[in-house]
Amino acid sequence: MILLSCFNLQGLSLLDLATARPAAGGIATDLQALLQFKAKITGDPHKIVESWNNSIPFCQWRGVTCCRKHRRVTKLDLKIPQEIGLLRRLEILDLTNNSISSEIPSNLSACTKLTVVDMTGNHLTGEIPTWLDLLSNLRVLGFYYNSLRGSIPPSLGNLSSLEKLGLSFNALSGIIPEALGQLTNLSFFSAQENAISGVVPTTMFNLSKIRLFDIGGNKIQGTLHSNLVISMPNVEFFSIESNQISGQIPISVSNFSNISVLQFHNNSFSGNVPSLEKLDKLFNLELGINHLGDGREGDLNFLCTLLNKTKLTFLHVGNNNFGGELPECISNFSSTLVGLVMSTNKIWGRIPNGIGNLINLEVLGVYQNQLSGPIPFEIGSLQKLTIFYAYGNFLSETIPHSIGNLTELTELSLDYNNLQGNIPSSLGNCQNLLLMSLSHNNLSGSIPSQVLGLSSMSILLDLSSNDLAGELPVTVGYMKNLGEFHVSQNRLSGLIPNNLGSCVSLEKLFLNDNLFEGPLPSSLSSLKGLEALDVSDNNLSGAIPDFLVSFSALKYLNLSFNDFEGVIPSEGVFKNASATFVEGNSKLCGGIPELHLSRCNTKTSSNTSHKLKIVIIVVTLGVALVFTCLLILWFTKKKERKLTTASVENSILRLSYQSIQRATDGFAMENLVGTGCFGSVYKRILEENGTVIAVKVLNLLNRGASRSFLTECEALKNIRHRNLVKILTAISSVDYKGNDFKALVYEFMENGSLDDWLHPSVNTNEQEMMRNLSFFQRVDVAVDVAHALEYLHHHCETSIIHCDLKPSNILLDNEMIGHIGDFGLAKILFADRLDHYANQSSSLGLRGTIGYAPPGKYMHFSSNFIIILYLLLCI
Structure with missing residues (x-):
């Protein structure tokens, strides 16, 4: 057979x-x-x-x-044949670790002499049959690692001889039957990693012969009261982890004198942890991810009851509400301790110097607490430490150079602290480091070449948001397997080293907010797996490399606020305006329309015929002559037209953050009328007087926003002209969260911007798409702009250069009268500077959007005439 x-x-x-x-x-x-x-x-x-x-x-x-x-x-x-039921004298049926995929054969019920049925590690389907209670001699029943579904049949409670019941790692649901509490000989019960719900019958806690009790990884609910008596004197393994059980940890747990593994983590337990003084055989204690503790002194007293537990290897109390000072007694824990996790609590005080006594410690997690003081020098004694996480605290002073003794270290995270001084070069001894994050501290000095020479670094190296200076060491090229590299928001300078191109596994590279200069090195073409590249807010120059177009994985590219020049590509990541950022590069042109860059000038080829040149000159002079005549006629008509202004109060409005927040319905999206580089603009009617206003709320997280606010206030405080957008007031306050709040309040322009009329968005409604400016209306707006520029350049107390004049910054009121707005990039020239403008203009440089040139840049044409010609002929 x-x-x-x-x-x-x-x-x-x-x-x-x-x-x-x-x-x-x-x-x-x-x-x-x-x-x-x-x-x-x-x-x-x-x-x-x-x-x-x-x-x-x-x-x-x-x-x-x-x-x-x-x-x-x-x-x-x-398959298991049904004929197995013919084996009437069969006592042991062991089918473990096969690939049996049938249901449990019903004929097995005839094998009444069976004492062991173990089908662990198969693909059994269907439900646990109710007829199993016919096998009254069963002592062992094992269905681990199968695909059984349905409920645990209450009939199993009739198997009075049953000693071991293993149901873990299936798809069982329903509840734990009350009848299982009748199995007085049961010493092993495991039903972990199923979908069992309901509550644990209290009778299950009175099975005095139980040595292993594991119901972890289910959906069991209910409450364990502190006075619940758990009568399991022989229990060695007790786990109810990863359920939804609440209440306090029963005091009777203190009597588990034979316990080696105690797991309560990932539930909703609260209150204090009872004394664990009698648990001399404790090996593993997991209380993490609960609501234990009250956030005050005394919460951690139970830790000191764990002294002299010579077998304690792993202790996890993280992700709770424990407060109080980190007790010195942890220095006296058994040297057998391998893992200590106390993260995400409200623990304060210092890391004790005695931490160095835990010489076998491999994992130390104290992150996201309120720890202060230095990292003890004795940390260097933990030479088996592989993971050290202490981020999100208030640790200060310098990183001890003894940390270089941790040669087994694979992950180090000390970010979001107040650490100072240099990055110790001794970290170069940690040749097994895969991840290191020291970001958001006050570290200074240069980056040690030994640190950037760690070839083991493969997950993350984050040194961002510090005060690091100097050049990026060329040893960076040794990190060939590095996935993410962050050095943003420092003071690093010099050229980006060519060796960076050797880091061919990079997926994220952040070099932004530094002082790097020169071009992007061609060696970066090797980084074909890049998903994010940010080099914004540096002094980089030159053309945008063509190889960026071929980076198919690139989903985020930020080149803004540098000095790049030339034509921007229109393929690859560059055809996605939501993924590409190039603002603040005044010499760039071209690209997709959504990037709002100027068109690139094309030079006439050297072999252009003389006849074509003459035609161009004649046409240009003809257009200029016609334009001049029309301009004279329009000036005459303009004098006869009565100008009206919007009905806005002349007195200065006194507004606060609260009134603006209330007027805009909490800055609701339905009141948003536009966004820009430094903020968002909202329309609303003030309740106090019915005034229609436009509120420009500055986004102070954007670089230059505060400077833009000050510049615009300075530019507009002493100027008044009918063709300048009138500022009603400025607000510098704080919001409800205590964050700085800055806003400018303007007279509202009913007809939007000139750009809206010339280039209506595809998202505008049909009525707005149909509107258009006639030639005479364009001349009218051009004259309005010319009047405003004449006033700014020649009739102010101090001359003002707008620096960002473009159709989107020319606003139209209800009578289509043009007004210039947005003075965030304006330049104020004092008299002595005007006298020597030609000498100092180069230091100012061109600012804002290409297309506007301040006075003095051209000798033979007035700036007013250039702007009018731009509005009429180029848009």
Whole structure:
């Protein structure tokens, strides 16, 4: 019969493979092993292995599965026949670690002498049958690692001889039956990693012979009261982790004198932790991810009851509400301690110097607390430490150079503290580091070349938001396997080293907010896996490299606020305006329209015919003559037209953050009328007087926003003109969260910007798409702009250069009268500077959007005439 031969496939196959393995190996090995396996079968009434011959490849034999690539045997899948029920004297049925995928055969109920049924590690389906209570002699029932579903049948409570019940890692649901509390001989109960719900019957806590009790990883609810009596004097492993149980940890847990593993983590327990003084055999204690503690002194007193626990290896109390000072007693924990996690609590005080006594510690997690003071020098004694996380505290002073003794360290995170001084070069001794984050501290000095020379670094190196200076060491090229590199918001200078191109595994590279200069090195073309690149707010120059177009994985590119020049590409990441940022580069042109860059000038080729040149000159002079005549006529008509202004109060409005926040309905999106580089503009009517206003709220997180606010206030405080947008008031306050708040309040322009009329957005409604400016209206707006520029350049107490004049900054009131707005980039020239403007203009440089040139840049044309010609002919 094949029955018993098939029931222990693992044992048979290992034995047969050991005796049948030829020297050649490979596919021939698998074939010979299967043939010898077949040879040992004494009977095959169901002809299961009849196809096992050379007529077809062995990967097509019945019950044999091979991998696709190497065509090697990976699985033998032989079903359990119903005839197994004929084995009336069978006592032990061990089918562990096979690939049986059928339901539990019903005929098995006839095998009443069975004492052990273990089908662990298969693919059993269906439900646990209720007839199992017919096997009254059962002592062991194991269904670990299968695909059983349904509820645990209450009939199992009738198996009075049952000692071990293993149901873990299935898809069981329902509740734990009350009847299981009748299994007084049960010493092993495991139902972890299912979908069991409901509450734990209290009778289960009174099974006095229990040594292992594990219901972790389910959906069990209910409350454990502190006075709940758990009568399990022999329990060694007790786990109710990863459920939804609340209440306090019962005081009776203190009597678990034989306990080695105690797991309460990832529930909703609250209150204090009872004394653990009697738990001398405790090996693993996990209380993390609960609501334990009251956030005050005394919460951690239970830790000191763990002294002299010579077997304690892992302690996890993180993600709770523990408060109080970090107790010195942790220095006296057993030297056997391997893991200590106390993160995400409200613990204050210093890391004790005695931490160096825990010489076998491999994991130390104290992050996201309120710890202060220095990192003790004794940390260097923990030479087995592999993970050290202390970020999100108030640690200060310098990083001790003894940290270089931690040569086994793989992950180091000290970010978001108040650490000062230099990065110790001794970190170069940590040749196993995969991740290091020192960001958001006050570290200074240069970056040690030894740190950037760690070839082991493969996950993350983050040194951002410090005060690091100097050049980026060329040893950066040794980190060939690094995934993320952050050095943003420092004072690093010089050229970006060519060696950075050797870091071919980089996916994220952030060099922004530094003082880097020169071009982007061509070696960066090797970083083909880049997903994010930010080099904004530096002094980089030159053309944008073409290789960026070919980076197919690139989803974020920020080149803004540098000195790049030339044509910007329109393919690759550059065709996605939401992923590409290039503002603040006045010499760039071209690109997709959504980037709002000027068109690139094309030079006339040297072989252009003389005749074509004459035609161009004649046409240009003709247009200029016609324009001049029309301009004279329009000036005459303009004098006769009565100008009106919007009905806005002349008195200065006194507004606060609260009134603006209330007027805009909490800065609601429906009141948003536009956004810019430094903020957002909202329309609203003031409740006090019904005035229609436009509120420009500055986004102070954007670089230059505060400077823009001050510049605009300075520019507008002493100027008044009918063709300048009138500022009603300025607000400098704080919001409800205590953050700085700055806003400018203007007279509202009913007809929006000139850009809206010339280039209506695809998102505007049909009525707005149909509107258009006639030629005479354009001349009218151009004259209005010319009047405003004449006033700014020649009739102010101090001359003002707008520096960002473009259609989007020319606003139209309800009578289509043009007004110039947005003076955030304006330049104020004093008299002595005007006298020597030609000498100092180069130091000022061109600012704002290409298309506007301040007075003095051209000798033969007035700036007013250039602007009018731009508005009429170029847009």
